[in-house]
Amino acid sequence: MSEGKNFEMELWESIIIEEVWENTIEGVMYNIRTIGDIYVEETWDKLLIAKTLLKMPKEIRENVLEGALFVQVGVFFGLMSKEELTESEKMDVIAHEIAHFVLGDHMAEKRSDPYNEREAEDLIEKWGFKRGYVSYEQFEKGRKRRQ
Numbered sequence: 001m002s003e004g005k006n007f008e009m010e011l012w013e014s015i016i017i018e019e020v021w022e023n024t025i026e027g028v029m030y031n032i033r034t035i036g037d038i039y040v041e042e043t044w045d046k047l048l049i050a051k052t053l054l055k056m057p058k059e060i061r062e063n064v065l066e067g068a069l070f071v072q073v074g075v076f077f078g079l080m081s082k083e084e085l086t087e088s089e090k091m092d093v094i095a096h097e098i099a100h101f102v103l104g105d106h107m108a109e110k111r112s113d114p115y116n117e118r119e120a121e122d123l124i125e126k127w128g129f130k131r132g133y134v135s136y137e138q139f140e141k142g143r144k145r146r147q
């Protein structure tokens, strides 16, 4: 085997090792970018985001880690406090917010679309998470999709 080939193999191995690491809890946690209040510094919350991302398809996870900034403001979900949700419910909520990002709901043209909530929850169900809303009527009632 020539030296050139050895070098190339080593390079491939390091790329493969990095790929594997990037798809571990540790690797995902390392790549999560956050902004917000004191809770952001608690590794526990980052761990939960990482666990949620690891349940999602790899291309979705990569896209989110590349483009999303996680903003956290102490409570996860409306008026519910952190303690009132189980771990898997918290992951459903995190997945829901990630779905909004993946669907581009933060973009100006989709921001007021009344169907955003339903679409986000259709998507998280595909990823294996549970819906948070029983009905979407409160968002969609009397509204028509534009276009």
Ligand SMILES: [Zn+2]
Pocket: 096, 100, 116, 117, 120
């Ligand atoms: Zn939502």
